[in-house]
Amino acid sequence: MKQPIKLVLTDEQLKNLLDNIATVIISKLSDQLSNKLAAHYYMNKKEAAKFIGISTNTLDNWILQGLKVSTIDGIICIDPDDIHDFLLKYQN
Template sequence: MQMNVPIQLSNDFIASYEKALLEMTQQVVEKVQLDSDYKPYMNKKEAAQYIGVSFNTFQKLEKMGLPIIEIDGIRLVRKQDIDDFLDEHKNTMK
């Protein structure tokens, strides 16, 4: 047998709950906007900024196998390749 118990919530609780939901929603929207600010193909400096590392650290990742596209001396990195590379290495990085 199922029994329903009515619950009364205070206006303060409802307001704080709505505020928390709004803040979480704004954080998600900001993250999506930040991710969409990056082009699908970036130069190495932009790619280093995308993942939040120095240029030298980015070059170390390149030596570890991060795919780089080179066309007529122009070196580009595909955003999806960066994401895939980091996903593949997330358990081995210390």
């Protein structure tokens, strides 16, 4: 069995150590948040229909019923968050 090592630190050393640990944690959390935001993307109609598990015809009906889309140069882009919001409106 390994024996624990006892460290004796001054108050200043302990403060520096805790500050360094906090900096590393904040940096890692910031990186994860940035990665999550970078992973947010828009889907075309085919991708969105597959994502939900419906046909593109059903998706067209949902768009007519108010599913938010962005159209850029004739290309329909759908935000997954808008799909979620749309489905919540019809949740029983």
